[in-house]
Amino acid sequence: MNKELEHSFVELLEKHQNIVHKVCRLYTNNYDAHNDLFQEITIQLWKAYPKFRGDAKFSTWMYRVSLNTAITLYRKSKRTINIQAFEGVEFKIKAQDYDDTEEQQLKVLYKAVHQLNDIEKALAFLYLEDKNYSEISENLGISEVNARVKMNRIKKKLKTILNP
């Protein structure tokens, strides 16, 4: 691949890297796993970049490739397996954790979002990124109505995790 293409890609990714970090933050729960996923997303973005056409926004294109990598393509590396094994363990958050200070509330909220499954996380992620339901449904390949229904269920699920 030519140097010019590589250069333009690296510049764009450096500028928009926050999107990838947010995906990594949602789908991993430690530093090593975060970096591992970040690297895999970068590789996938780079492999797909020659086909990227300027008619879509780079960031919009990044959302899709990043989510696809996190949900579908990424195979957790060995060093992250032990920690990831806890992913499926449901744990209720104690009521006293959920106190009034905003910082504490946010911490607990992040913990709760981590308990969602991969698909729910994708919906939550796009919602947090201010995407409308048409964009959410397009990214996941489900209908808009179903995206809405699922989103409401996720909100309810978060409420249950937070207020057991």
Next chain:
Amino acid sequence: MDELDLLKKDWNKPSSNTNKVSVKDIYAMLHKKSSSIVKTLFYISIAELIFWTLITILPYFTSGDYQSKLDAILPNNYVLIGLNLFSYGVIFLFIYLLYKAYKSISVTDNVKELMKNILTTRKIIKYYVLCNMVMIFISTIAGLFYSINHDPKMANTFSHFGNDKIFIFAIIILVVIGVVLLIIWLFYKLIYGLLLKRLNRNYNELKKLEV
């Protein structure tokens, strides 16, 4: 305001980015190897093609005895020639189908489409393995009956057997081949099960939404 909206306020703050990556780091990452599930599946399918092709042709090239016997039979036996051509046809058909399936996997598709295409690819590999197993099963049985009827040594041995003994012998052979193939099949189930566990789970979750 619900919980997610509260989180949204914090989510887009620039300060929430803690692991900023430099241009130099990104350059380095571009040259690292991917560990994606598609790549693993690709290597597995190549291994399958080589393994099952070798299984089909190796006995012919490694055993002179087998080769000379087969060479003696082949020109006159249209069933065997047909079977041989069929098995090469199957190999080429699967190479073509796999190539098409891999071409259709695109990381820029939507999540559901991408998952569907990966699972289709896996299905093609599965059918290839299954097809080979059926062919091995049939050709072993056919080979056995052929040698009982045409190989003087075998025919001589079997002429001392009563009908009931031949029947028991056939059953034993069938069961042994069946069990060996079953073990190979379960081994595949386990490998693919482990590799695609998460993908299957997520795909089912998406499908469940559409019901």
